[in-house]
Amino acid sequence: MEVGRLPISASQRGKLISAGYTTLSSLSSLSPSVLAREVNVSDTEAAQILKVASHGSRLDGSEGGCATINGAQTAWDMLHEEEMFPRITTSCVDLDNILGGGINCKEVTEIGGVPGIGKTQLGIQLAVNVQIPVDYGGLGGKAIYIDTEGSFMVERALQIAEACIEDMSESDGLLRKDFKACQLKMHPNNILENLFYFRVCSYTEQIALTNYLEKFISEHKDVKIVIVDSVTFHFRQDFDDMALRTRLLSGMALKLMKLAKVFSLAVVLLNQVTNKYTEGSFQLTLALGDSWSHSCTNRVILYWNGNERYAYIDKSPSLRSASAPYSVTSKGIRNSASNCKRIKMM
Amino acid sequence: MTPAPENLLHRPLTTPKCTLGCPLLDRCLAGGFPCNSITELFAESGCGKTQLCLQLALSAQLPVSLGGLSGSSLYIHTEFPFPSRRLHQLSHAFRSTYPAIFKTDPCDSIFVHAVHSADQLLDILPKMESFLSDPKTHLPVKLIVIDSIAALFRSEFENSPVELKRRSSLFFKISGKLKLLAKRFGLAVVVTNQVVDLIVPEGINGMRIGNLACLYSSGRRVCPALGLAWANCVNSRLFLSRNEEVEKEEKGLVDVDANRVCTRTRRRLHVVFAPHLPEGSCELVITREGVFGVE
Numbered sequence: 001m002e003v004g005r006l007p008i009s010a011s012q013r014g015k016l017i018s019a020g021y022t023t024l025s026s027l028s029s030l031s032p033s034v035l036a037r038e039v040n041v042s043d044t045e046a047a048q049i050l051k052v053a054s055h056g057s058r059l060d061g062s063e064g065g066c067a068t069i070n071g072a073q074t075a076w077d078m079l080h081e082e083e084m085f086p087r088i089t090t091s092c093v094d095l096d097n098i099l100g101g102g103i104n105c106k107e108v109t110e111i112g113g114v115p116g117i118g119k120t121q122l123g124i125q126l127a128v129n130v131q132i133p134v135d136y137g138g139l140g141g142k143a144i145y146i147d148t149e150g151s152f153m154v155e156r157a158l159q160i161a162e163a164c165i166e167d168m169s170e171s172d173g174l175l176r177k178d179f180k181a182c183q184l185k186m187h188p189n190n191i192l193e194n195l196f197y198f199r200v201c202s203y204t205e206q207i208a209l210t211n212y213l214e215k216f217i218s219e220h221k222d223v224k225i226v227i228v229d230s231v232t233f234h235f236r237q238d239f240d241d242m243a244l245r246t247r248l249l250s251g252m253a254l255k256l257m258k259l260a261k262v263f264s265l266a267v268v269l270l271n272q273v274t275n276k277y278t279e280g281s282f283q284l285t286l287a288l289g290d291s292w293s294h295s296c297t298n299r300v301i302l303y304w305n306g307n308e309r310y311a312y313i314d315k316s317p318s319l320r321s322a323s324a325p326y327s328v329t330s331k332g333i334r335n336s337a338s339n340c341k342r343i344k345m346m
Numbered sequence: 347m348t349p350a351p352e353n354l355l356h357r358p359l360t361t362p363k364c365t366l367g368c369p370l371l372d373r374c375l376a377g378g379f380p381c382n383s384i385t386e387l388f389a390e391s392g393c394g395k396t397q398l399c400l401q402l403a404l405s406a407q408l409p410v411s412l413g414g415l416s417g418s419s420l421y422i423h424t425e426f427p428f429p430s431r432r433l434h435q436l437s438h439a440f441r442s443t444y445p446a447i448f449k450t451d452p453c454d455s456i457f458v459h460a461v462h463s464a465d466q467l468l469d470i471l472p473k474m475e476s477f478l479s480d481p482k483t484h485l486p487v488k489l490i491v492i493d494s495i496a497a498l499f500r501s502e503f504e505n506s507p508v509e510l511k512r513r514s515s516l517f518f519k520i521s522g523k524l525k526l527l528a529k530r531f532g533l534a535v536v537v538t539n540q541v542v543d544l545i546v547p548e549g550i551n552g553m554r555i556g557n558l559a560c561l562y563s564s565g566r567r568v569c570p571a572l573g574l575a576w577a578n579c580v581n582s583r584l585f586l587s588r589n590e591e592v593e594k595e596e597k598g599l600v601d602v603d604a605n606r607v608c609t610r611t612r613r614r615l616h617v618v619f620a621p622h623l624p625e626g627s628c629e630l631v632i633t634r635e636g637v638f639g640v641e
Contacts, residue, residue: 115577116619153622196351237518
């Protein structure tokens, strides 16, 4: 049984989830004061949450005791957990639709495309969107951005952050909610502050950082997304021993997958494209070879179609393959302009 | 040492940029060529790549208050000869524009190095690193220009899979090293590239790199040389185009003598892709004094 089904208030539930407490077992060994500090609630509130939680887990036990092995879950629980967990929006409705609502937590999503298609833009957008507060349907989490190529521009991140806050206050005007408290919390500078930026300059640094992430995230439990832009760059230089490269890459992929599962966060890996020689012709595929393609849960390919940018679901265990247009605007990733026109015409 | 995240608020909220010495061109590029990354400038020959690079090497010496980097530059040329007379001409014009700033010849702060092959470029990169950490002049090096990268790679390699693989591995090695230098010393790195004709009009599906719709030069559709692997190695990509345009003004004369149709060269600078810029373009002219944008 997970936290989402506990009879507690929505804001408490949100705080628990964004602090990384998703299952009752994760709460079982905590003292009220520790919980109060970790999720930022009062001591009495924390004590009440723990009481409800322990009651819930006893109930769970009497229902038949699904947790025969510590840490095991039933598929039913997993389904509920997945449904309950919010997804990270891409700010493009069409793209969200084909992704089933956005980028999913606990999964590794690989996004690839030709240079200039908007991989870095999408990366920055996700790093900003993960910070949308729970009240606005977001995760209220923090982001880790690992830059291997040097394409992250701080002015662009600021621009996207400003647009994101603007959009939220607009939607707020429509819903006439009390916005004041959130407005104070969300300032473009706060968004930059909650974006942990790492610049790595070699593949050894990249591997070292991947190994260190587990420790870093356990100290920053509210990190909800890890973006690597790009996973490829340093692995395309200086590798004569391809077997070594494959081993290093799959080791790194396993680490990232583990992070996604343990901390219930989304991992987004940006990848480059390359020409692959098959059956006498060159074809465009994502880089790093065939064995790498097993390393990700989902695979999204970005490509040009006429003068429009499109995204295509190439691989996913739960999504059907589909494509959708998107555009890169001054505000960040948005719906494709021509698509909006079409809707207006109808 | 454990890696620590950089606090984005502790550094300037806009990436430092190197002015081109012209407000219109700077506006098109949101301030100029960005530091800490590689910008590629590609065009067919005679479009003004070298002109722009020479001008950049001069304007990098301007103080930060005027949009420069107050730094000297390292100019690696692979096409011969080095246009030193043109550089002198430009530097003369440049000094008369900013008489208060330049007491000595700005050419003294431009270090020129010739490179003949891709391997040689890779060899001098470590030397460049020691040069950058201990420069011989009063201004630290803030700009590296490689003019052109294409010349190194277009002749030496055969069109076989093994050679092409070696070539792209070299691309990534050179680019990785340049990015490391750019990051460590806060450099703007500019490389120039040549063009090839685009044979298949639309490319193979998904093959297009950037939105190629704008890439017309001399009435032909072109795309940057060195292929997809190299495209992955640069952060921003700029394009200079040149097209002849018929002037309509001398209508009366056209009837008399059909050969006297006046043409005018129109040059444009296009942003093909850049992480911080929207696609856009700016018209420019090349004069005795340098490269300038026009509205």
